[in-house]
Amino acid sequence: MHNHPTTYWHTLRDGRVQCDVCPRACKLGEGQRGLCFVRMNDEGLVALTTYGRSSGFCIDPVEKKPLNHFYPGSPVLSFGTAGCNLTCKFCQNWDMSKARDMDRLQDTATPEMIADAAERHRCKSVAYTYNDPVIFMEYAIDTAIACKERGVNSIAVTAGYMCPEPREEFFKYMDAANVDLKAFSQHFYKKIAGGDLDAVLDTLRYIRYETDTWLELTTLLIPGENDSEAELGEMTQWIVEELGPGVPVHFSAFHPDYKMMDTPRTPASTLTRARKIAIKNGIRYAYTGNVHDSEGDTTFCHRCGSALIVRDWYELLIYNLTEDGACSQCGEPCSGIFAPEPGTWGAKRQPVRIT
Numbered sequence: 001m002h003n004h005p006t007t008y009w010h011t012l013r014d015g016r017v018q019c020d021v022c023p024r025a026c027k028l029g030e031g032q033r034g035l036c037f038v039r040m041n042d043e044g045l046v047a048l049t050t051y052g053r054s055s056g057f058c059i060d061p062v063e064k065k066p067l068n069h070f071y072p073g074s075p076v077l078s079f080g081t082a083g084c085n086l087t088c089k090f091c092q093n094w095d096m097s098k099a100r101d102m103d104r105l106q107d108t109a110t111p112e113m114i115a116d117a118a119e120r121h122r123c124k125s126v127a128y129t130y131n132d133p134v135i136f137m138e139y140a141i142d143t144a145i146a147c148k149e150r151g152v153n154s155i156a157v158t159a160g161y162m163c164p165e166p167r168e169e170f171f172k173y174m175d176a177a178n179v180d181l182k183a184f185s186q187h188f189y190k191k192i193a194g195g196d197l198d199a200v201l202d203t204l205r206y207i208r209y210e211t212d213t214w215l216e217l218t219t220l221l222i223p224g225e226n227d228s229e230a231e232l233g234e235m236t237q238w239i240v241e242e243l244g245p246g247v248p249v250h251f252s253a254f255h256p257d258y259k260m261m262d263t264p265r266t267p268a269s270t271l272t273r274a275r276k277i278a279i280k281n282g283i284r285y286a287y288t289g290n291v292h293d294s295e296g297d298t299t300f301c302h303r304c305g306s307a308l309i310v311r312d313w314y315e316l317l318i319y320n321l322t323e324d325g326a327c328s329q330c331g332e333p334c335s336g337i338f339a340p341e342p343g344t345w346g347a348k349r350q351p352v353r354i355t
Helices: 111-120 133-148 164-172 186-193 197-210 229-243 268-280
Strands: 009-011 017-019 039-042 045-048 057-061 075-079 125-128 153-158 176-180 214-221 249-253 286-288 307-312 315-319 350-352
Touching (some): 017 045, 045 133, 075 111, 111 125, 111 133, 133 164, 176 197, 186 197, 197 229, 214 229, 229 268, 249 268, 268 286
Parallel strands (some): 125 153, 153 176
Antiparallel strands (some): 009 017, 039 045, 057 075, 307 315
16 A cells, blocks of 8 residues: 555666656655655655555635635545655645654545545545645545546645646646745745746646646745735736636735744735735735635625625635626626535534544
8 A cells, every 4th residue: 555656757877766746856766765755766666655645634615725716615625645845944734744754644545435535524525735746646646536436526735846747647637726836936946945936837837728627826925035016016917917817816824834933924914915916917816815804805706896705714604606606796707616506614624534
């Protein structure tokens, strides 16, 4: 169950193997692990060491992913594994993403067991989250296939740091994705996240135009690092020009964590400012996350301005969309994937044992 063969790698002339899942291209001698810590050279091939092992399961509202335009109000079975292919100094899930101790992965679950649990608990979707599913793509894909057979959707919560070939296979099975666009500068990606901005922008374009995957973006704003007016302006203009005005954008607040304990918490005013810049630049659906802000939680009709979905944190208070997802006032379609009726899961967080 644990070491699972993978596809995206090749053998180098010196006998090492190179992992081809993400742009890091880790070159591994026998027994060595990649930076993500979960893909390793196992007798001359790259194996995934966390297949079938999870850090635990929980039912959340889909708005927590955050996805505001993908079956609002619906329950989602969420899980992750361990490891990550970025090295963000501000990681808010670092106890899992930086885990070197595989014993933390207590829950053993086959893809079928996860799909069964999702169906049994009437979850609309399963989310691969907490750490990046890119690095456990084989486990996520097999789970997505098992879920699809039961009518359950799959959601990837990812930083989008992935090579083109595996990316194509991965997103073929994902119904929705929230991609963490960590900043809009190469300097930030290199210095603070240990990645590459262009590779992520490439993934965003790919998801938007080459797949049927519903896409939303999240940027965690860190004081003094990625929250300048100029950078937010540039980023939101790029989103409108390259991805279109209908892709929802979430701005969320940083709190001191991991290796950035000395950086102050993000003030709510920064998120409000970011949201205003986004709207000014033509983004139709801009949200403020993880702060209490009723306007920043609300989905507005971009044509007539009426409130379509009013939220209080993760509770839906008002729902003014027609059965086919249009404004009930003016009939303008709202971008997204909606059920005829909104879900009623609310803000509950329910841990689940999968046995």
